[in-house]
Amino acid sequence: MTVYVDPAVWPFGRMLMCHMWADTLDELLGMADRIGVQRKWIQGHPTLSLPQARKASWVHFDISKAKRALAVSAGAVETDQFGGLEWQARRQIASTDPAIVLIGEARLARVMEARRARETQGSLL
Structure with missing residues (x-):
């Protein structure tokens, strides 16, 4: 914990x-x-x-x-600025409710995409 x-x-x-x-x-x-x-x-x-x-x-x-x-x-x-969103998404993915799992998976995908975009921006500077 x-x-x-x-x-x-x-x-x-x-x-x-x-x-x-x-x-x-x-x-x-x-x-x-x-x-x-x-x-x-x-x-x-x-x-x-x-x-x-x-x-x-x-x-x-x-x-x-x-x-x-x-x-x-x-x-x-x-964590980074997306840490809270990632934490929430992983808790949703651990849920036993399939609808909540899907929401968590979509949220986690958005977090990962935002991190990739941020890394790309940083490498262009």
Whole structure:
């Protein structure tokens, strides 16, 4: 089981934020506690039982670059900007619902294509 962070490239005011997510809710909340991120900032909590939880399509925290560095020091795995989408796609592919598997496979194919396009752009510079 793992905690992940993508690059800090998402603007929020004058800050650059990143996403932090994990294979399990316990791991995610444990890392948030470890690096000093308040649980009230969770997004997409599956039960939305936390009244302050923001709606999102997946369970994660938006964290600052400084908190990202702390998470990486505490063992979080760094991904590229497509890491969250890939993680979601692989979870869908692992589903037992054939319709969800197809959605995950299509999503994963788009992620891989975006990565290839990005690599091609980089090699042209």
